[in-house]
């Protein structure tokens with residue numbers, strides 16, 4: 001994890017928030033490369049969850065909501081963790097997350113703890129110019145409630161029939177007592193949540209469907225199946241709204257931990273909001289002509305945890321001559337940079353040629369142009385960014401109008417006519433073997449791994 005954190009900072013993936021002021025606990029900023037990776041993850045999720053399906057619609061709701069929402073949802077009373085304070089050094093800890101070796105005493109000074117008290121995890125702020133109890137609002141701790149309170153709006157405007165789902169991606173905030181493990185548990189993070197509304201009685205079937213669907217999504221992003229597992233919650237672990245829940249866990253460097261929770265929330269939320277708002281949130285069942293309250297299956301994923309899992313899974317070190325090559329084996333769909341154009345020299349005629357190649361590829365892929373330092377160093381830099389393909393132009397290119405494509409994972413190289421570059425790269429990014437050549441193409445260099 002330490003290597004990953006330092007590489008992420010060095011290459012512009014993730015920085016501590018407000019770095020020049022010493023950071024802010026459990027808050028992170030995504031840099032120029034990290035923001036692209038994160039956007040690709042969110043876009044892949046949106047495509048799979050909304051655009052590729054006709055039973056789903058999207059939403060983007062406000063972070064600040066009427067505080068009654070959080071009374072109805074149960075968060076004001078039940079969204080809390082047990083907090084203990086050391087009587088000696090006054091440090092505070094989550095009582096259910098103490099290391100076993102501390103044996104119930106303060107891990108810092110060995111002091112005795114106070115009795116556990118419930119600590120609510122919602123951040124509070126004030127709306128408007130008066131800071132009193134009546135103006136308290138919360139930063140949402142989950143995006144889900146924005147979906148539930150819009151159930152009738154969506155139903156009336158989209159005319160969806162059961163079963164159907166509503167998806168949302170957005171920021172959530174939790175004043176976590178214990179944070180850490182880089183972006184795994186932070187106080188400001190992003191969620192990708194689906195609330196899938198079904199007929200009561202079909203909920204078990206849809207629960208099983210979503211577990212399979214979501215596991216398949218992670219595998220499709222290139223995460224190795226052996227690093228993913230499913231864990232069913234025990235009765236005492238269940239959240240206050242949940243009938244049953246399974247976590248998709250990833251084998252992070254610190255051990256197996258939750259990537260996504262898939263819960264059967266039954267009719268808890270719609271019922272609560274009907275009671276607190278006095279508004280009807282029922283569904284007129286076309287089969288029976290009766291009003292029913294749909295059940296809800298909720299696959300709830302963390303954007304930042306998905307990014308962390310992808311970084312961990314793709315990170316690799318391999319011997320390369322006398323050095324160690326560090327690289328990310330990102331799946332091409334989520335790689336922040338797809339192609340890098342590297343002129344062998346900065347000489348004017350070659351630079352102009354390389355710029356033209358760059359201009360021709362930029363509309364097709366996220367492409368970088370890099371003409372600094374030696375070609376070897378530039379390859380290493382692109383490996384550390386996880387760029388699947390580098391395109392090199394040299395002085396011979398000026399004569400034969402050909403360029404070299406180097407594959408990140410194998411370091412094998414082919415040489416192809418410049419007019420065929422974009423189509424060839426497109427095919428390679430879609431999974432074609434590097435040695436499948438376009439017309440006029442030749443094999444340039446066949447590497448032996450670690451050679």
Ligand code: GAP
Pocket residue numbers: 141142143144174176183184185186187188189190191193258259260261298300301302303304305
């Ligand atoms: N609406 C249900 C819900 O919020 P959750 O299990 O509390 O369920 C869902 O959160 C996902 O959000 C988690 O699986 C995790 O990926 C992400 N998440 C939750 N708390 C987080 C935190 N403090 N930092 C980063 N990600 C977090």
